[in-house]
Amino acid sequence: MSITVVGSIAYDAVETPFGVRERMLGGAATHFALAASLLDEVRLVGPVGDDFGDGDLAVLQTRGSNIDDVERIAGGKTFFWSGRYGWDLNTRETLDTQLNVFEHFAPKLSQASQDCDALFLANIQPGLQLQVREQCRAARFVALDSMNLWIDIARDELLEVIGRVDCLMLNDEELRQLTGKPNLISAAREILNGAPHAPSVVVAKQGEYGSALVTADDFFALPAYPLHEVVDPTGAGDSFAGGFVGFIASQIDGGVTTAVLRNAMAYGTAIASFNVERFGTEGLENVDVAAIRGRVSDLYDFAHFDPIAVELKA
Amino acid sequence: MSITVVGSIAYDAVETPFGVRERMLGGAATHFALAASLLDEVRLVGPVGDDFGDGDLAVLQTRGSNIDDVERIAGGKTFFWSGRYGWDLNTRETLDTQLNVFEHFAPKLSQASQDCDALFLANIQPGLQLQVREQCRAARFVALDSMNLWIDIARDELLEVIGRVDCLMLNDEELRQLTGKPNLISAAREILNGAPHAPSVVVAKQGEYGSALVTADDFFALPAYPLHEVVDPTGAGDSFAGGFVGFIASQIDGGVTTAVLRNAMAYGTAIASFNVERFGTEGLENVDVAAIRGRVSDLYDFAHFDPIAVELKA
Numbered sequence: 001m002s003i004t005v006v007g008s009i010a011y012d013a014v015e016t017p018f019g020v021r022e023r024m025l026g027g028a029a030t031h032f033a034l035a036a037s038l039l040d041e042v043r044l045v046g047p048v049g050d051d052f053g054d055g056d057l058a059v060l061q062t063r064g065s066n067i068d069d070v071e072r073i074a075g076g077k078t079f080f081w082s083g084r085y086g087w088d089l090n091t092r093e094t095l096d097t098q099l100n101v102f103e104h105f106a107p108k109l110s111q112a113s114q115d116c117d118a119l120f121l122a123n124i125q126p127g128l129q130l131q132v133r134e135q136c137r138a139a140r141f142v143a144l145d146s147m148n149l150w151i152d153i154a155r156d157e158l159l160e161v162i163g164r165v166d167c168l169m170l171n172d173e174e175l176r177q178l179t180g181k182p183n184l185i186s187a188a189r190e191i192l193n194g195a196p197h198a199p200s201v202v203v204a205k206q207g208e209y210g211s212a213l214v215t216a217d218d219f220f221a222l223p224a225y226p227l228h229e230v231v232d233p234t235g236a237g238d239s240f241a242g243g244f245v246g247f248i249a250s251q252i253d254g255g256v257t258t259a260v261l262r263n264a265m266a267y268g269t270a271i272a273s274f275n276v277e278r279f280g281t282e283g284l285e286n287v288d289v290a291a292i293r294g295r296v297s298d299l300y301d302f303a304h305f306d307p308i309a310v311e312l313k314a
Numbered sequence: 315m316s317i318t319v320v321g322s323i324a325y326d327a328v329e330t331p332f333g334v335r336e337r338m339l340g341g342a343a344t345h346f347a348l349a350a351s352l353l354d355e356v357r358l359v360g361p362v363g364d365d366f367g368d369g370d371l372a373v374l375q376t377r378g379s380n381i382d383d384v385e386r387i388a389g390g391k392t393f394f395w396s397g398r399y400g401w402d403l404n405t406r407e408t409l410d411t412q413l414n415v416f417e418h419f420a421p422k423l424s425q426a427s428q429d430c431d432a433l434f435l436a437n438i439q440p441g442l443q444l445q446v447r448e449q450c451r452a453a454r455f456v457a458l459d460s461m462n463l464w465i466d467i468a469r470d471e472l473l474e475v476i477g478r479v480d481c482l483m484l485n486d487e488e489l490r491q492l493t494g495k496p497n498l499i500s501a502a503r504e505i506l507n508g509a510p511h512a513p514s515v516v517v518a519k520q521g522e523y524g525s526a527l528v529t530a531d532d533f534f535a536l537p538a539y540p541l542h543e544v545v546d547p548t549g550a551g552d553s554f555a556g557g558f559v560g561f562i563a564s565q566i567d568g569g570v571t572t573a574v575l576r577n578a579m580a581y582g583t584a585i586a587s588f589n590v591e592r593f594g595t596e597g598l599e600n601v602d603v604a605a606i607r608g609r610v611s612d613l614y615d616f617a618h619f620d621p622i623a624v625e626l627k628a
Contacts, residue, residue, distance in 0.1 A: 303617035
């Protein structure tokens, strides 16, 4: 099967309690591809500038990901983001955002990218997400990420594209902002009941608390993988999405069953844990697949209990 | 088996998006007892004032809980707390705290309360917790809650009593504040390795995200029970503790095994979900035990997946 991801390829400057990086490869499509490529064939779509290094192009191609649709804009500069994380890594301050080549980006998908089985619309302007969605008519599973900015300034377009995807992946705060509902379950139901079309899956990204999955008839939650040290949370959500969509793509011929969705959550969680243990792309460039399997198995155990029967007083 | 709980019995004034209550029965010991009494025999220890109603005394005795050590202070007024919750119930503002009879409270335990098998030291001044701990020498499982105030102003006493209990139950922020460690696992390890004595179990209360349990060789996490509507979160942590300690007490002759701890987390989570669905004590006064069993069973399912084997690319 094949997965197309459309989104940012960036240089990031990041400051965390564990160190500072002045300029390192980042971006949503980058983190997604590094994760999803563990599970399936990935094609990246996104623009870079003249300044984008060959070494970084090679990183995008990790585990065979295809970069035919990574467009190098002559005279342009690569998207740049700079941010600083607080002591407990739960707060993030954006210091600088330079759209650069992203400012006039119009996604051009090759036929091969359009023919994908699964599509991930990373966080970009919802109008562009819609254009891409329309080009990938054969995709059997489409997931979408967004952010508070687009909920604020492009709400109608965002709602339109949400109605055209299978899975909406947002953090808790974005789900509240989008729906006006204060609680996860009521927010998810609002989305799942959207008219005239609605996603069938809502994934709430909850940072250090893990993630939750809501469908019309299912609820599932997993904690984040418990780590002694999170070094750099940048890309956590996109690498989670990569593991999640990657797993689903790998199983798509059997259908997107409850079991597939739940395992996809576990693979997303396990793979994201390697992303955040190192700066930038370091954690997933060379990751031990046996270690990933080990963490998926740990996650099974961390959330499992063998019921003990007990009397309850009425 | 029998459980003694020492802590506040209070009147609460609460404002949530779902309504206002000017004066209703509350307090940590109250919420704990209503939960733990579903699973075992409970004895409450705490002071009330002349203003404490007979109807409220009857509520404390729900499911046979013993109130011989609920001391009515002549001329005193019952502890009063007033608070307002934000739109999404994740923020809480304390509007008023009147210690009243709690100001000069010195716990007096009858022999029966001292002879408990399990003890819960709800959030009160750590010096008092220590006095109670020393009176209950036969207790085979002792759990303790505290708060930011005591970490600030009575840190040494708090550390001393923490060293004398089996289980520390705090929220994430309190765990960070107590240990100076930014992350749950490192904070929990700091506590579990405390010298010269340390608890063997740390439970992190995570509000809408549920709870996590850390021991020297185990990690376990459960989401909060997914509800469409949380009406009043007051007492969520204490009713969770009641279900948790109540389950452990009911199984104490078999030892506090990993399986017991994990089931205790599930019972605590399920029982707390009934607490927050209604105002004050309403949710647990008349609760359907079959519904509790149903939610424990749901929790098993919500966090469980049947592993699907998949290829990973190296």
